[in-house]
Amino acid sequence: MDVIEKVEVLVSSPSRNYVTLRLTTRDGIVGLGDATVNGRELSVAAYLRDHVGPLLIGRDPGRIEDTWQYLYRGVYWRRGPIGMAAIGAVDIALWDILGKRTGQPLYQLFGGRVRDRLATYRHAFGWDLPALLDQVDAHREAGFSNIRVQTGVPELDVVYGVTKDGPVYEPAGRSARPAEETWDAEAYLRYVPGVIEGVREQVGPGVNLLHDAHHRLTPIQAARLGKALEPVGLYWLEDVTPAEDQEALRLVRQHTTTPLAIGEVFNTIWDCQYLIENRLIDYIRAAVVHAGGISHIRKIFALAEVHGVQAAPHGPSDVSPISLAASIHLGVATHNFAIQEYMGYPDLVHEAFPHAWRVEDGHLQPGDEPGLGVTLTEDLHRAEDYEAAYLPVARRRDGTLTDW
Ligand code: GCO
């Protein structure tokens, strides 16, 4: 029996912060896991280094499910993004080791392909309609037919990832404190439906359009937006209300047939269960890294399959190429996996995590390397490059804090 011999936690910043787990076995097999929680990186790194790493030494890397249960049930203080991202990283790394040991790309170990290629969506940002259409056109020319459209609002200075001076993604700013933004939901509701209608008029019916409200509306505002956007025929409307008030989605659902997507901040199947079983959503957005790794997210997808809900995992640039790889392998092997978000990465991130997965004809392919098919470029994972970065916070015009 092989055993886990070395546990390394790398906090690095090849242009943006990532936390990577590297496990090495006595036989010399290396498994990689992603443990990045945007804006809270050091807490996951400490959780892994101080509490999880020592428990892994000497364990059989082939006992993936048992290790998951041990790390989950072995903690009285369960769940939450930090603990679940740490367990997720271990789980991803163990699957990577299994793939390498057997010489199989992970999708083969998940039962083989159910589809030839995996749909993906890209992001278009623009302060106003012409700027937004420039980005939409660029994605279409590059072969993508699923596009998330985000616009500014004239009465505001910045709206989730868009400023008057152009897109600002990455919104996590490198500073000791989060930036503060002003939010006005009514101003947003006055402006945004018209812009999205303008995009639809321009692109015609053949392009799937998505929109992310980023947790910022009340239930009835969300219902108004869903209803207003019905003529556009959105592929989905995402995170219309803060995700912890799950009953809110029932109210939204009663008023609109616009498909709803939620769950990028969910950590376990128990966060997803109510929404899935009550069919209050159409797409579940949990990500491999934040929802306990490959083993656990497969259970979420299976629950979703039974209830006619489709999988559509989170894939911004803060989800590293390692967990994106895991998601793509799952994507080609999971029947109810609808689409994978792919925001894209700065060049340095591609260099830091050389990967076999690729974009081809507007779709994603996992590649055929054993395991995840991702490696690390050692000298781009320097601890000294890390710098604290925080996502912004938002206040209403009267100064009260609201959801960013
Ligand atoms: C998305 C998300 C992200 C988040 C980011 C926070 O749909 O891709 O909403 O853009 O804002 O992951 O760290």
Ligand code: MG
């Ligand atoms: Mg989102």
